[in-house]
Amino acid sequence: MSSKMQRPVCLLIWLFLLEAQAFEIPINGNSEFAEYSDLVELAPDKLPFVQENGRHQRSLPEESGEETDTVDPVTLYSYKVQSTITSRVATTTIQSKLVNNSPLPQSVVFDVQIPKGAFISNFTMTVNGMTFTSSIKEKTVGRALYSQARAKGKTAGWVRSRTLDMENFNTEVNIPPGAKVQFELHYQEVKWRKLGSYEHKIHLQPGKLAKHLEVNVWIIEPQGMRFLHVPDTFEGHFQGVPVISKGQQKAHVSFKPTVAQQRKCPNCTETAVNGELVVMYDVNREEKAGELEVFNGYFVHFFAPENLDPIPKNILFVIDVSGSMWGIKMKQTVEAMKTILDDLRTDDQFSVVDFNHNVRTWRNDLVSATKTQIADAKRYIEKIQPSGGTNINEALLRAIFILNEASNMGLLNPDSVSLIILVSDGDPTVAAMGEMTAGLDNLSINHFFPYL
Template identity: 65%
Template sequence: MGVRREAFTVGDVEPQVIPLIWGWFLVMVDEDDKADCVSYRHSDVGIGRDGHLEAAASHNSTPITGQKKSFPIIQDDSFGLENLIDLEIDGFPSRSKTRNGRYQRSTSDWGYVGDLVEDDDKIGLYSYKVQSTITSRLANTMIQAKMVNNAKRAQHIVFDVQVPKGAFIDNFTMDVNGITFTSKIREKSEARKMYSQAKAKGKAAGIVRSNTLDMENFKTEVNVPPGMRIQFELHYHEMIRRKLSSYEHLISVKPGRLAKHMEVDVRIVEPQGLRYVHVPNSLGDQFNGITTISKGEKKAHISFKPTMAQQRKCPKCSTTAVDGNFVVQYDVNRENMGGELEIFNGYFIHFFAPENLDPLPKNILFVIDVSGSMWGLKMKQTIEAMKAILSELRAADQFSLIDFNHNVRCWRDNLVSATPAQVEDAKKYIQTIHPNGGTNINEALLRATFILNEAQNLGMLDPNSVSMIVLVSDGDPTVGELKLTTIQKNVKQSIKDEFSLFCLGIGFDVDYDFLQRIATDNRGMAQRIFGNQETSAQMKNFYNQVSTPLLKKIQFNYPQESVSDITQSSFHNYFGGSEIVVAGKVDKDNLQHLESIVTATAANAELVMETLRDVEELDGFMRKDKYADPDFTRKLWAYLTVNQMLAER
């Protein structure tokens, strides 16, 4: 997992290092109760994506109990993020109130804190609470931990949570010894300027490390005086993507200790209506029967509240068995082939996921890394997955295989039909592969694009078919072209926006950021999988997401005089089990209905799908539901817009 590390010292020494967002390094120093910071991205500090800043001087000033301090959180704001999302937060939801000009300690509402189970370090976890509300695929999540240092000495207390990669952190706050620390968003260039000024004045700096994967670790260490209580609270939001016909909301629940009070509370509000809600037993068999699910037509409530006894690894153990991911899966009802329009507060969201369509034929080239680093379990699992994937090819599909190390070899120099005989021969070929040598990614991808381009030029491809390359690799190039930007440029020029590139990065040695860039650049996506016993299942799961193209050349159209600032509205492919989401602003004051027209190419026809919605249809439902996020349309629009901008830069 990725690691974000921040260090604080409170009580007698001032806070020094504050959290970050999206892999930006953020270092803060204190100056007259004002936070200064710096941000660095992974690429700014070398191949290891691990940087540090040395302390220039120490601090001796002491904050006054009852103060409220602010610190910045950095996001990549090259495109004016603050104009897209107003993320400036000013403290706890229930912030400290003044009495006679001084702030009360917000930890006073804890009540009785006895009966805590403590490790040898005498640190007790009073409560660990997760609250998440999903409104039309937008999940707002809060993770809160209340801890006590019952030792006779000051010591570090750690708040360590995993946040989904791509989630937007809205706010992080701490309350310790009566001091409430709040967060504010800072743009990157401003942060660098503030840091330079602080460094010139001899202020202290610290260390932040980030190494992002599919999940990111947000880790904060605070030096807490004896007998003191501390409360951490992290807020983030994310858009839940549909995969394999299901939305999956994943919450990391790793308290690290037995909690006197533990709760995971998830609420779902979906105006389209809920088809089903399922909570797999992902935390282990000992928690069977503890989770409760209440499902209505458009709402659901999931609650997980294990007692301290139920949390224990064994009846007399002082360690917790709660250590994993709490998963909620669901899907919504779909009645309109043209998708669902949800309009609220001046924004619209268009969810598009048609079903019951015949698959389009596909032309697919598998490009497999067989360099020496793939030796052993990784290769064994890859062979197992490829044999299963080949068995799932349809009769109308065409395919071939390329394996590469320092050399590039083709099972067939051209695409062949996925007949039983050809599929069986391809399986036998894969079985004979023996990993060795270096990694020539550039030559392998160019060979694959050449085969597809030649087939297209010779008229060998069905006009309604979908062409794609699937790259499987576990490392950076070591032979041939080594410069990643050059490889990216070469592949882009060769593909010419004619087909898609999907990348699977195995293990921790591969440059996953590069795979993401090159895939996004060529109408595809990337996924990291881990080189272990689960590699085969992960590869097959990824393939299943792209194995069933249902539509191509999808175009969303809206009345130009009534909508503005529309997110991406043209898409190369739509795969079965997924969902396309388009958002924009709507002139609600001068419009009674919003109409959308979606055009697309299906297996046997050119489709035109229309949807019409009253712009006030959702108003009543949203305003009377106390759990629904009234700002969900704006947040979803901003989320899509920012991610689109980041992908295009």
């Protein structure tokens, strides 16, 4: 795609600030949450949420005949998600509406999981009809603005996402008695074809029973749809709840459990809606040079060649065995490595480098991925006992040296690719990442965190 969506690498800082005066939440003279009309199938350019009908009401009616428990001072009035996937680009909106029924101020949290790699395009918060739009700032600037706002008595909020954990979006606001708050998050992502299909995941985490819970996924693929499948990801609890309709080029998946269906058990107050709704599909493919689409001056070229022989690989696994890897991290690393080794093919070559403050090698040269060598590498990894510091620099230099030696001796298949896979839990504690530019022209280094 000629125009790429760039995800910020800094922290996401969202400030809700009024320019003129301190922010005071009005609690009177505002309309209550109105009922939503039933969603109907619309044209692709008219798929956003249906707007509120503006009807005023002083309390939440029980028109559906179902009652959520009133023990919780904060009622989740609605939790709605809508995704529209067109030509393998997904736009998703998550909307949550809550009401403070308590005579005391309450802290309200909006916590969602978004796919890693997604681009957040907008986030707004509406409190009693007053809307606050977010802005993205570099983390040091955001912290300064946040501190200034709080010092002036304004209500400000920020949302932080760590560099290595970009998929969690969380914000919190304190609202007075009777107040109503709406959160709305918009994000976009490109879908990638894996193992013969496209997979769209929506993590549903309302946190409590919702009077209205609704998820809609619309798919429009000009090439035509080969298949559509919604696997059971809730251990059978919502069997039959997803409704699927599929045409030649369009499909719709609806997930609307009632309050009774949301309960973990008939008398439970906890919600069973806590997991991923997954939609899998693939498009029709012709035996030609892919598909070219042009839209608004941009173009995208889709191609997925089939029946190609796997490319031989030369892989150096560089494993952190420092003291910080002790316990569950090392156990998960061993299990992950055993799975990866089982996936190697006989045309592949590999070796293992493990390091703490010192560097060791399982084999000083690359060896073929035979069953015997793989079994021996597994035994070696299982015996590792983490201890000491973290000398990533020397470990990577050793891996590069092994690959360069094999290349210089003509031991690498000219059609193969060389990779270094680094398995570690953080930054080096012994020395620093030195100059490792030599020999990296045709080398790929991947950083792998199996325990995150």
